[in-house]
Amino acid sequence: IKRSSEKKKRISEAQRKTKMKEFVDSHIMNLMETQEAWMEKVLKTIEHKEQEMMIREEEWRKREAARLDEEYRFWASERAWVEARDTALMETLQEFTKKELKLLIPKELMARKIQHNKNKEDDETEIPNNNTNQSNGWPEPEISSLIQLRSSMEPRFQENGYSEEGLWEEIAAKMACLGYDWSAVKCKDIWDNIGIYYNKTLMECNKKENSRNSYYFQLLDSCHGPGHC
Incomplete structure (x- = not known):
């Protein structure tokens, strides 16, 4: 009986261990x-995000590309408009300058210039220039244009506004339209030198009467009125 009881006890212990193992495994x-x-759920969530x-x-790249494209078209249109405006302004300025010069150059001045080209003397045609070493002065067409442009704007120089x-x-700018690449500073310097030459000639005209035959003197005299000699 005792052995049978121990055997049952061992079987019960084994069953208990087996059930425990099954429970833990489960x-x-x-x-x-x-x-x-x-x-799996976490991975799917990450993948979805x-x-x-x-x-x-x-979508952001598409919107940005569309915005940049629209901005490019806008500035291209603005640039085209500005270029067209500048071209129109330059054409208008050139036309205005040509008409203005035609009104400023009377026929008698042109006749004097032709006569002067035939009979000019070197000592009467040179214009002093403090800023250069040129001994022959500036080309007559450029000087003539400068004198007439400056003289035509004399009233505006006299006004304070x-x-x-x-x-x-x-x-x-008007000289540039005529094909002469002169800066504003250069125009002013040459005009000042012309003024010196003109005033000096007026002072010496009693000593050298034929000095007033100079083409530049005649041109300045016609712009400023009769001389004072």
Whole structure:
């Protein structure tokens, strides 16, 4: 009886261990399945978020590209408009300058210039220039244009509402339209030298009467009125 009782006890202990093992194994399996399901869910969530982010980035790139394209077209249109405006202004200025010069150059001055080209003397045609070493003076067409442009704007130089620097810039622009690349500073310097020459000739005209035959003197005299000699 005692042996039978011990045998039953051993069997019961083995069954208990077996059931315990099965219970633990079952819980471990459930835990592993739960973890796998959770990991799968996490991975799917991450993948979904990444896809959403990629979609948003793609949409942002498209919007940015469209914005840049629209901005490029806008500035291209603005640039074309500015270029067209500047071209129209230059054409208008050139036409205005040509008409203005035609009115400023009377026929008698042109006749004097032709006569002067035939009979000019070197000592009477040179214009002093403090800023250069040229011994032959400046070309007559350029000097003539400068004298007539400056003389035509004399009333504006006398008024207080105009900037002298701005007026010389305007003269330089008109000279450029005629094909003469003179800056505003150069125009003013040459004009000052012409004034010195003119005043000096007026002072010496009693000593040298034929000095008033100089073409530049005649041109200045016609612009300023009769001489004072």
